[in-house]
Amino acid sequence: MRIIGLAILILVCSYIIKMDLLDGTISLAAFSQTEQECIKENKYEIFPVQTIEDDTILSLFGVYPSEVWVSFPDRLEAFYQENPHLRNQQIQAGEFVNVPIYKDTQISCS
Known part of the structure; x- marks a missing residue:
């Protein structure tokens, strides 16, 4: 009886x-199509600004806000990419700097 039970269990x-x-799931996983990912890129425009005395990067971001929310470190990195000379010095009065202003962009996925 054990042999018959064991044979049925194996079958x-x-x-x-x-x-x-x-x-089952293994064959479906091997041949499934990957979904196309839609990535919304943050694109910004450059706005040239002449600074005045006591201007800081934070005050420039406050006066010229972005249309969409972008974290401060991301916006600061974009600011330094456009103004690499300001990484090691302060903003001087009368200097022209490029302020990045992020725009609301729509990316369509097909």
């Missing part, structure tokens, strides 16, 4: 494994 397990390999 049931092999049937389950066969069905899983042919029609």
Whole structure:
């Protein structure tokens, strides 16, 4: 009786494994199509500004806000990319700097 029970158990397990390999999750995972990802890029425009005395980067960001929310470190990095000379010095009065202003852009996915 044990041999018949063991044989039935082996047949049931092999049937389950066969069905899983042919029609189950493993075959679906191997041949599934990947979904196209839509990535919304943050694009900014440059606004040239002549600074006045006691201007800081934070005050320039406050006077010239972006249309969309962007974290301060991201906006600061864009500011330094446009004004690399200001990484190691302060803003001087009368100097022209480029302030990045992020715009709301729509990217369509097909």
